[in-house]
Amino acid sequence: MWGTVVTLLMGIPVDIWSALKANTRLDTVNYLGKKRNGTFSLRGIVLYTQQMPFWQYVVFFLPFLVYGIGLQIVYSPVVAVLVKQCFSWMPAYMLPQSTDLGPLTAITLITALLTLVFDGIINPIVEELYFRGYLLPRLSHWGWLAVVINALLFALQHFWQPYNYLLIFFLVLPEVLIVCWKRNIRFSILCHCTANTLGAVLTLIALLSTR
Numbered sequence: 001m002w003g004t005v006v007t008l009l010m011g012i013p014v015d016i017w018s019a020l021k022a023n024t025r026l027d028t029v030n031y032l033g034k035k036r037n038g039t040f041s042l043r044g045i046v047l048y049t050q051q052m053p054f055w056q057y058v059v060f061f062l063p064f065l066v067y068g069i070g071l072q073i074v075y076s077p078v079v080a081v082l083v084k085q086c087f088s089w090m091p092a093y094m095l096p097q098s099t100d101l102g103p104l105t106a107i108t109l110i111t112a113l114l115t116l117v118f119d120g121i122i123n124p125i126v127e128e129l130y131f132r133g134y135l136l137p138r139l140s141h142w143g144w145l146a147v148v149i150n151a152l153l154f155a156l157q158h159f160w161q162p163y164n165y166l167l168i169f170f171l172v173l174p175e176v177l178i179v180c181w182k183r184n185i186r187f188s189i190l191c192h193c194t195a196n197t198l199g200a201v202l203t204l205i206a207l208l209s210t211r
Helices: 002-010 014-037 054-085 106-142 145-156 162-182 185-208
Strands: none
Touching: 054 162, 054 185, 106 145, 106 162, 106 185, 145 162, 162 185
């Protein structure tokens, strides 16, 4: 029975999962804000909103970008092994090796554009508001271990990408560390939106090239 359930869940398009995730987390922080403030406000719910000078965004972001690209390159062979040995049972379109985008149609183009909007912008912002703005400050009693816990929880919530757990964990770890240190979630929003948007744009370019 559980195998059937998992298969059905895995068969739900990733775009729908992204929309559901974003809506669920946004509903959570909105509910908490309404409960605390009497209105739909994130005041006192989403923390770590201290200002950071522009030059620090540049200093932290550029090395993070290089680190992220390098980590992707290094981890690619690991993903290939994990997919082949452990996760070949997953739907092909959810595997990283799936490069068959099919012909360019109105449906595939709309799907790619929705992916860009949801995965590239909306979902990353909502995830950062929840994981770094709401959850991370409330793990602060763990000290710097809160950084590890937060990164681990964030990785595990990408349950449809089990082959990427390690990649996601080590990818966001320095980002979470900087947010915890500088008390600024704008940096993590910048990093998250940039990473996801790049992936969505590359997919869109590949799709348009099939014309």
